[in-house]
Amino acid sequence: MITTKDIFSYEPDQKYATPVSYFSMEFAIDQALKIYSGGLGFLAGSHLRSAYELKQNLVGVGILWKYGYYDQVRDTSGIMKPAFVEKQYSFLEDTGIRFTIPIHDSPVHVKVWLLKPEVFKSAPLFLLSTDLPENDEVSRGISHRLYDSNEATRVAQSILLGTGGAKLLDLIGRDDTLYHMNEGHSISLNFYLYSKFKSVEEVKKRVVFTTHTPEAAGNEEHGYSLLQDMSFFYGLTEHEVKSVLGLEGHAFNYTLGALKFAGKANAVSKLHGEVSRDMWKGNPGICDITSITNAQNKTYWEDPAFGKALEAGDDTAMVARKKEMKKALFDLVADQCGKIFDENVLTVVWARRFAGYKRADLLMNDWERFLKLVNNSEYPVQIIWAGKPYPQDYGAIDTFNSIIDRTRSLTNCAVVTGYELKLSALLKKGSDVWLNNPRMYREASGTSGMTAAMNGCVNLSIPDGWIPEFAIDKENCFLIQPAADELSFEEKDRLEALNLIDTLEKEVLPTYYKDQSRWLSIVKKAAADVVPAFESGRMANEYYEVMFSK
Missing domain, CATH: 3.40.50.2000 (Glycogen Phosphorylase B;)
Structure with missing residues (x-):
């Protein structure tokens, strides 16, 4: 099995010695690797390229989307239609790592691939897949389409990224990492960490969060009952989640949950920082929101x-x-x-x-x-x-x-x-x-x-x-x-x-x-x-x- 020592082709610069794991639902690393939809992925791709150039001790954690986002083609009249075509990537390395995570109270098998730094000159990127013969058809489909339109599948994708990614880091000995959530999709990793440390304050020491969505209605949320049924809370009940985080209502908001679990948070421009602080200011127990303006490589x-x-x-x-x-x-x-x-x-x-x-x-x-x-x-x-x-x-x-x-x-x-x-x-x-x-x-x-x-x-x-x-x-x-x-x-x-x-x-x-x-x-x-x-x-x-x- 691969370990953390095997993933870097360079010795991290001591200036950037803190181990960081960057969780994102999409990464636009290269045209050949179609696991992104738009700006969030473009941003994550440039972050990993610059992390490579600066020799930072940073790894990416994402999902290997079998059909990508979609291929944009035209129909017979020339207007747009989406096409879903299976992708093959010979440049990804099979790490040999397999494990299970609970989704809907059942074990789902996960396989881990690695994009090594030398392939596209980016920081190492781990990619998780459930497209395995050991899984049933529904479970295999979790890693098929980026941002699947089915709500339960979408929730399962967040569990795969968050819980699956956090478990992977434990398995390869990178459990001393700082967990960086690029947007709220990987929020479930916090419940995995809470199950280990039994303390929100201990989770806060290990988690930072970047928010990208400048209006409350655009931030993903799902009903507590669905999330609990799907094992999103990693053993916690709806009542316990609300008690631990000081939440109420019928739906769990990913961004609000992330702001309560993270020790630090940032918006992605100065203006967005002002908008975000104003948007969430009425919620007790959230971390401070600073701003780091996005950039490209x-x-x-x-x-x-x-x-x-x-x-x-x-x-x-x-x-x-x-x-x-x-x-x-x-x-x-x-x-x-x-x-x-x-x-x-x-x-x-x-x-x-x-x-x-x-x-x-x-x-x-x-x-x-x-x-x-x-x-x-x-x-x-x-x-x-x-x-x-x-x-x-x-x-x-x-x-x-x-x-x-x-x-x-x-x-x-x-x-x-x-x-x-x-x-x-x-x-x-x-x-x-x-x-x-x-x-x-x-x-x-x-x-x-x-x-x-x-x-x-x-x-x-x-x-x-x-x-x-x-x-x-x-x-x-x-x-x-x-x-x-x-x-x-x-x-x-x-x-x-x-x-x-x-x-x-x-x-x-x-x-x-x-x-x-x-x-x-x-x-x-x-x-x-x-x-x-x-x-x-x-x-x-x-x-x-x-x-x-x-």
């Missing part, structure tokens, strides 16, 4: 040739390389959509997880204004959309397909499918403007604009998430003026859509076409301001200094 995301030209201050080489990166993106657009884009035309990209609050179609809110924008011959523009809706989020899927239908006849608008790491990189490198227009206070951090800025792309954004910490309007980005907080959603959408198009027409496009030197100065300042402040080496170091210190 430059080594992985930055185009080396563009980075070299940027460092040398070679504007000619920067412009030439940007056009080459645009051509690479436009080859994909032509392949998928049959539309030929021009590398000399300003290209706007909206690309991220499809969810209602992110407002993928905000630019189309006033259809006549939108048509005027895309048909402007003086300041031509090309627009690309991409992203993955949750496969059962039919509202988001309808929005995705509506954008496809509405732009079919527009030769300078395209919707591309297959939004994973590879496409994300292609879009960031091949775009001139990175559009981000969520409803205010709903984007905890957002990181896609960071990696866009590393590749000569200018952010056009609502000042939410990480943006207020970065933005100098018209110097390193362009800001969309938000509407007043007290207005209705409909009125906010209307006003912010107008502000968005106004900013494009009056600021972004004229600068790009009439003042190239100013445009390049914005590009260069954005790249200079995003690193190291929003590079994940800073973030990984800050976690050790703030969250992982005793």
